[in-house]
Structures are given as structure tokens and as C-alpha cells.
Amino acid sequence: MTPSPLKSVLPRRAFLKTGALSALMLAGGLGAPGTTSALARPQNKRRKPTNVIFMVSDGMSAGTLTMADQFKVWREGKASHWRMAYERASAGCGLMDMSSRSSIVTDSAAASSSWGCGHRVNNGSINMSPEGRPHEPILHLAKQAGRKTGLVTTAKITHATPAGFAANLPDRGEEVLIADQYLERQYDVLLGGGVEFFCPGHRADGRDLVAEFTAGGHRVVRDAAALKALPDNADRVLGLFSENHLPFEVDRLNDPLLREQVPSLAEMTSRALKALSREGEGFIVQIEGARVDHAAHNNDAAGLLYDQLAFDDAIAVALEFQERNPDTLVIITTDHGNANPGINAAGGDDGGEKTFAHIQRFTGSYGRLGLTKEMTPNEIRSRFAEILGIDLSRAHANLLQASLGGERAMPYRRMNQLNSVIGQVLANHTEIGWVGRSHTSDYVQLLALGPGSEKIRGFNRNTDLFPIMARALALQIAG
Numbered sequence: 001m002t003p004s005p006l007k008s009v010l011p012r013r014a015f016l017k018t019g020a021l022s023a024l025m026l027a028g029g030l031g032a033p034g035t036t037s038a039l040a041r042p043q044n045k046r047r048k049p050t051n052v053i054f055m056v057s058d059g060m061s062a063g064t065l066t067m068a069d070q071f072k073v074w075r076e077g078k079a080s081h082w083r084m085a086y087e088r089a090s091a092g093c094g095l096m097d098m099s100s101r102s103s104i105v106t107d108s109a110a111a112s113s114s115w116g117c118g119h120r121v122n123n124g125s126i127n128m129s130p131e132g133r134p135h136e137p138i139l140h141l142a143k144q145a146g147r148k149t150g151l152v153t154t155a156k157i158t159h160a161t162p163a164g165f166a167a168n169l170p171d172r173g174e175e176v177l178i179a180d181q182y183l184e185r186q187y188d189v190l191l192g193g194g195v196e197f198f199c200p201g202h203r204a205d206g207r208d209l210v211a212e213f214t215a216g217g218h219r220v221v222r223d224a225a226a227l228k229a230l231p232d233n234a235d236r237v238l239g240l241f242s243e244n245h246l247p248f249e250v251d252r253l254n255d256p257l258l259r260e261q262v263p264s265l266a267e268m269t270s271r272a273l274k275a276l277s278r279e280g281e282g283f284i285v286q287i288e289g290a291r292v293d294h295a296a297h298n299n300d301a302a303g304l305l306y307d308q309l310a311f312d313d314a315i316a317v318a319l320e321f322q323e324r325n326p327d328t329l330v331i332i333t334t335d336h337g338n339a340n341p342g343i344n345a346a347g348g349d350d351g352g353e354k355t356f357a358h359i360q361r362f363t364g365s366y367g368r369l370g371l372t373k374e375m376t377p378n379e380i381r382s383r384f385a386e387i388l389g390i391d392l393s394r395a396h397a398n399l400l401q402a403s404l405g406g407e408r409a410m411p412y413r414r415m416n417q418l419n420s421v422i423g424q425v426l427a428n429h430t431e432i433g434w435v436g437r438s439h440t441s442d443y444v445q446l447l448a449l450g451p452g453s454e455k456i457r458g459f460n461r462n463t464d465l466f467p468i469m470a471r472a473l474a475l476q477i478a479g
């Protein structure tokens with residue numbers, strides 16, 4: 001295992017004992033210059049805590065939200081739950097600047113940390129100052145104050161966005177250590193992928209975290225049926241449904257075996273809320289639609305839109321919970337744009353027919369095409385016909401074959417990667433264009449409902465959300 005730079009910051013034992021990190025930070029770490037805004041301490045008995053449901057569609061550009069809504073209207077005659085929430089008079093909404101400490105283009109680790117601890121940190125780090133000082137993340141503070149805590153994601157549960165609410169590490173890549181911190185801090189509900197960081201076969205240290213979670217009182221489930229079959233009183237759950245990330249929703253929907261193995265984000269959200277709310281002491285959960293970001297990196301429109309709609313289904317679950325439990329703050333947002341896709345219409349008034357009829361026929365993400373550099377143009381054409389229902393021109397098949405062979409002919413260097421070439425070829429059919437294949441600096445969508453949402457108006461800074469959540473959870477804010 002790569003040694004963690006944290007060992008130079010804290011004695012190893014500090015990480016093995018829940019609370020030791022916090023004690024160290026309360027002793028002075030958080031009071032240092034540049035870390036002033038919000039110090040949260042456990043247990044303020046004067047106020048009843050509010051539940052916090054924090055929903056993040058990772059890497060969701062404004063065009064992604066728009067196209068998913070329009071796709072849903074085209075297909076079902078109904079607007080997305082996210083858009084309908086905007087129409088509620090009580091909704092707090094605005095734009096948010098997601099800059100990190102090191103860049104106007106954030107990564108997911110710094111973005112989630114800015115919400116999770118109220119400080120901007122450098123890209124790649126998780127709740128750690130550039131000098132190596134840890135900032136307490138909100139889940140750990142909430143846990144120490146007696147609230148229930150949860151993370152739900154379609155990525156590995158140890159990925160940057162969930163970790164940004166729960167862990168402290170200089171490097172987001174240290175996912176074994178992130179899993180260790182989840183265990184040490186005893187978070188109640190963890191649902192997602194990433195079995196590899198919990199099992200002895202994959203870990204250099206041979207630890208079996210699944211066994212350790214079980215010994216600590218968590219029920220461990222490994223497929224959708226087991227999640228569904230959990231008894232009503234199961235309120236501490238570790239659900240690991242894939243070795244790595246969960247599959248793209250378009251692949252899950254089109255594969256009965258994957259549907260048996262992997263629950264939808266809405267199903268995970270529903271079960272998490274049931275577990276976390278059982279005893280009524282207040283909770284915080286982060287729910288992430290993680291693979292919207294990955295599909296955007298891939299310039300894969302069906303991957304993107306089906307995952308965004310799966311996230312929207314999870315929003316419906318959260319809003320329905322909020323209606324039954326009005327003492328719940330729901331925040332819905334994204335951490336950064338990615339590739340900024342959009343429908344570039346050439347004119348006409350077809351109501352999106354051309355784009356969405358194509359998307360509707362796509363039965364897999366780009367990975368399902370199974371393209372290899374040995375394929376002939378005809379073989380490439382038949383894969384596109386089979387998986388995407390696209391009649392690829394011979395010229396485009398030749399272009400893809402050249403790209404598979406390593407040719408880099410696109411004028412914009414970032415668009416030379418195979419997936420981007422596929423995205424550009426498909427744009428001739430779907431009209432969905434992409435500006436690149438990376439995160440963008442865009443200000444992001446922010447919407448909130450419930451107590452505390454009145455503070456979210458107009459233009460917001462990413463670090464504004466931490467004190468709002470800490471107050472909702474009745475964590476005492478000093479200073």
C-alpha cells in the first residue's frame with residue numbers, strides 16, 4: 001500500500017479511534033487562520049435537528065438537466081421532478097460558484113469537500129487544507145452529535161463525492177484508507193459500488209472490512225434482492241453492488257442480469273431514507289448520481305440522459321419523503337459542469353423528435369459497442385446498428401476505424417479520444433454536440449426545499465452550504 005502523507009500529519013492511532021481526529025481538530029486545527037467560518041460542535045439540545053438530504057448529480061451541465069427534462073416530456077408527457085421543484089413557490093434556488101482552492105475548474109473531491117467541511121481545498125484532496133490540516137466533514141460531526149449518517153452513490157462508495165462528506169485525505173485516490181475511515185467513523189448507511197476496497201483479496205493489507213462492518217452491527221447486502229429483503233428494523237447497512245462503479249443506467253435497464261444484481265438509485269435512496277429516519281433523531285445523507293459525470297467525460301448521450309433520469313427518480317423519492325417529513329432540508333445540485341452538451345438544432349420545429357427518437361433506440365453505453373482496433377468498417381457499422389440503431393455512413397466508419405488505430409485527426413486535441421470521436425459522429429444523427437470531454441468552470445444549478453432553504457437565494461458560494469446544513473442538524477456553530 002502507498003504510504004499516506006496523512007501519517008506525517010496525524011499519528012496512525014488517531015485514525016483508528018473514532019473521535020480522535022475530531023478531538024485534535026477541536027483542540028486548535030480548525031481555529032487556525034484561514035479556516036475561520038464554521039466550527040461545529042456536537043450536541044446542541046436546544047433545537048430539534050432537521051434531516052438533511054443532499055442530492056448531487058455529478059458533472060451535470062445545464063444542458064444535461066435541460067435535455068433530460070425535454071426527453072422525459074417527449075417520452076412521458078411529464079416534466080422532470082427537478083424542473084417541477086423549480087416551480088414550487090417555496091423553493092430556494094440560484095446559481096453556485098464551485099471554484100476550488102486551486103482552480104476555477106473543480107474536481108469532485110474539492111467540490112464535495114467545499115460543501116462537506118465549508119472550506120475550499122485543492123483539487124484532488126478530501127477535506128484537507130493545502131498545508132495538510134484536516135477539516136472535519138459534516139457526516140463525522142453529525143455522527144458525533146448522535147445523528148444518523150448515510151452515503152448513497154452509483155459510483156464506488158469510496159469515490160470522491162461521497163468521501164467529501166465523510167473522510168479526510170490529501171489524495172482522493174487512497175480509497176482503501178477512505179473505506180477504513182468509514183468503518184472507524186461508523187457511518188450508518190453506505191450504498192454503492194466498490195467491493196474491491198473492502199475485501200481481503202483486493203487489499204494489500206488483507207483486511208476484510210465486510211467482516212469488520214458485520215461485526216460492528218452493519219447488515220451487509222450484495223445485490224438488489226438482498227437490499228429489498230432487509231428487515232424493517234435494519235438501520236445500519238453496507239450495500240456493495242459492484243466491484244467498481246455501478247453500471248450506467250442505460251446498460252442496467254437493458255440487461256436483466258444487471259437489474260437483478262444492481263438496485264436503481266431510487267431504490268437505494270428509498271431504503272436509505274427508511275433506515276436513517278427510523279428512530280427520528282435526525283440524519284444527513286448524501287445521494288449521488290455519479291455516472292452522469294462519467295457519461296459526460298465519454299461524450300455518451302444515452303449514458304448521460306438515462307443516468308440523469310435515474311437521478312431524477314431518486315429526487316422524486318426524496319421529495320415524497322420531504323412531504324411526509326416537512327422537517328427535512330433537501331438540497332439538489334451538481335458539483336461542476338462536464339463537457340457542456342446541448343442540442344444544436346439546425347432549424348425546424350420537431351419538438352426534439354430527431355434527437356430523442358435516437359436516444360430512445362440506444363440500448364447501451366459506448367462500452368457495449370465493444371469496438372476494437374481489429375474491426376473492419378463493416379463490423380463497426382453492424383455494432384452501431386445493433387446497439388444504437390444507427391445506420392453509420394461508410395465515411396464515419398472509416399473515421400472510427402482510423403481513431404481505433406490511433407490516428408489523431410481532430411483539430412481540438414481534447415476531442416481525439418475515441419469516445420469523443422464517437423460523440424462527434426453521433427452528433428450528425430442526434431444533434432447533441434459537446435464542447436470537450438472535461439469538467440467545466442460553469443456556475444451550477446442549486447435548488448433547496450424545506451427548513452433552511454430560505455437562505456439559498458441568488459448567487460451562492462459552494463462553502464455557503466456547510467453552515468446551512470450544520471444548522472439544520474443542530475450542530476452548534478461557533479464564531
Ligand SMILES: [Zn+2]
Nearest residue numbers: 058059108335
Ligand atoms: Zn464531480
